[in-house]
Amino acid sequence: MPEDNLPKSSKKIRVITNVLTQALKLWLRSQVSQISQLEVEIRASDRQILSGCIPWVSVFASHAVYQGLHITRIQLVAENIQINIGSVLKGQPLRLLETVSVFGDLSVEEKDLNNSLSSELLSTALNDVLLKLLPEHSAKSKPISWQKITLDKNQVIISGMLTPTIEAQQLDIYLCLELHNSQELQLSQIQVIENAIPLLEGNDSYNLHLGSDIDIEELTLIPGKLECRGQINVNP
Structure with a gap:
C-alpha cells in the first residue's frame, strides 16, 4: 500500500518510529568516534512508544571505535527499554531512564x-x-x-x-x-x-x-x- 494511502494512525506511528530510530542512531554514533555501518530495527506499537517503552530493539554495527577500542562486528538486542520519549519527540537527545540488559555477539579480528x-x-x-x-x-x-x-x-x-x-x-x-x-x-x-x-x-x-x-x-x-x-x- 502506498504511504499516501496509509491510515492516519499508521502514518503517525511511522513518523514516531522514524524519529525514534534516528534519535537512537544519533545516540549510538555519539558513543563512538568512528563507525562504518550502523543498522537499527525497532519493534513496538504506537501505544508502547508513546509511553516511553520500547519492547525490542536490534542494533548491528561494524568497524566501530569505542574509546579507542576497534570492534570488527557487533550485534545487539535489547528488550523493555525505558526512554525519555517526550524529550526525544521535541528533538532532544535520547536518554535511558532505567538499566537495560543487552544481549550481544561480538567479533574482534586480530588487526583491530x-x-x-x-x-x-x-x-x-x-x-x-x-x-x-x-x-x-x-x-x-x-x-x-x-x-x-x-x-x-x-x-x-x-x-x-x-x-x-x-x-x-x-x-x-x-x-x-x-x-x-x-x-x-x-x-x-x-x-x-x-x-x-x-x-x-x-x-x-x-x-x-x-x-x-x-x-x-x-x-x-x-x-x-x-x-x-x-x-x-x-x-x-
Whole structure:
C-alpha cells in the first residue's frame, strides 16, 4: 500500500518510529568516534512508544571505535527499554531512564585488536594482567609499550617493550584464555619471557573478574579472531 494511502494512525506511528530510530542512531554514533555501518530495527506499537517503552530493539554495527577500542562486528538486542520519549519527540537527545540488559555477539579480528593497543582501556587491562602475573614487576618502574597481540587457537601472545631503557628489552607473554564462568576469564599455561629469559613458567592459573554487569555465555578464540556472546547491563 502506498504511504499516501496509509491510515492516519499508521502514518503517525511511522513518523514516531522514524524519529525514534534516528534519535537512537544519533545516540549510538555519539558513543563512538568512528563507525562504518550502523543498522537499527525497532519493534513496538504506537501505544508502547508513546509511553516511553520500547519492547525490542536490534542494533548491528561494524568497524566501530569505542574509546579507542576497534570492534570488527557487533550485534545487539535489547528488550523493555525505558526512554525519555517526550524529550526525544521535541528533538532532544535520547536518554535511558532505567538499566537495560543487552544481549550481544561480538567479533574482534586480530588487526583491530592491534589497532586498539594505543587505547587507555586496553593498555591498562594488559598492565593489570602483567601485574597479576608478576607482582614484583611493579617495583621495576619500567613502563610497557605494548606492540603486538597474536591470536591463536585458545592462546594469546602479547608482546611489548620495556621503556625507557638503554637497550631494547622485549617482553612476551604466552597464555591460554578460556571462560571460567559467566563473569571470569581464566588464564593458564602462562609464560612470561624477557629478552629470551623466562620470568614465569608454570602450571598456575589466574582468574580475571570482569564485573557484575557482565554475563558471558561463550568465548571463542581462533587464529586471527576473538568471538564472544553474552549479556551486559547498560546503565543510564
